[in-house]
Every structure is written in structure tokens, then in C-alpha cells.
Amino acid sequence: AVGALIGILSWVTFSLMGKALGTSTTFVHVAAFLEGLISPEHVYQNEYYAKSLQTKPLLDWQFALVLLMPFGAWLGARLGGEKRVEHVPSLWKARFGSSRGKRYLGAFIGGALVLFGARLAGGCTSGHAISGGLQFAVSSWVFMVALFGVGIPAAMAIYGRSHKSVQ
Known part of the structure; x- marks a missing residue:
């Protein structure tokens, strides 16, 4: 059932936003933003970071997806009957x-x-x-x-x- 829901989510993401479902770009944007606070000239001299900052805003749907993933994991565990957090x-x-x-x-x-x-x-x-x-x-x-x-x-x-x- 989860696989089907992920497939539906991917279809909705493609249809409504014209984007593929993914998360790692958010980490690049956050890293570029944080480094830009310390050394803005380095960020804009770094082709990888400069491209990242020029193509998308920091706060977008993908950022929200990454931010809400822990909540989704918690909710899934609760709905699945898991009562404890397993750290190890x-x-x-x-x-x-x-x-x-x-x-x-x-x-x-x-x-x-x-x-x-x-x-x-x-x-x-x-x-x-x-x-x-x-x-x-x-x-x-x-x-x-x-x-x-x-x-x-x-x-x-x-x-x-x-x-x-x-x-």
C-alpha cells in the first residue's frame, strides 16, 4: 500500500508542480545559504553553490517535504502500532x-x-x-x-x- 501511495504522490508532484519527487537538493540549498552567511563571496565563486542559489529559492515545497519527513515517520509508526522509539x-x-x-x-x-x-x-x-x-x-x-x-x-x-x- 505504501508503494502505491508513493507512486500516487509522485504522479501528483509531476502533475501539479512539474517536478520530480526528491530531497537532496534541499541539503545543497541549505548548505549554500549557511555558507553564504559566513562567506558570501565564496558561495558565489563556487559554481555548484552559485547555480543552486540562482535556480531555486531556499524555502520551497521540497524544503517543506524534508522538514516534515520526521513527522511522517512518527505518524507512520503510530498508525502501524509502534509504541516505542527504537534508538538502537x-x-x-x-x-x-x-x-x-x-x-x-x-x-x-x-x-x-x-x-x-x-x-x-x-x-x-x-x-x-x-x-x-x-x-x-x-x-x-x-x-x-x-x-x-x-x-x-x-x-x-x-x-x-x-x-x-x-x-
């Missing part, structure tokens, strides 16, 4: 221990690597996998194959190859 998943705990700091650091590093790779590919995971995939864009399908082709072996290397279910 059992699979992580079994492999690395129960340290929240270590878990948060691992999640941050993993997210930063995926965001870097997605921006390097000219988009983001949601932009490529959802919007580009729905349009049958070759670059998006290459990205998805690479994501799973690297992600599955990386997860097996990090978590081990155990076939046991961890509760």
Missing part, C-alpha cells in the same frame, strides 16, 4: 553493542555517503529510485542496480552473513 535496532545491537552514539555515528556516516553518491550522480536516492524509476530513466535504473549491488554486500560485510533472525 536489535540487529545493530547484536553486532556492535547498545551504544546510541555509535549507532548515530554509523547512521550519519552511511547517510552522508549515500547523499554524496546520489549528488555525484545528479540526484538523490528518492529522486533516482522513485521519480526516475517511474520514468524509466536509464541513469536511475543504473543507480538502483548499483545501490543494491553495493548495499547488499556492504550490509553483509557490516552485519555478517548470519541467517538467524535477531529479535
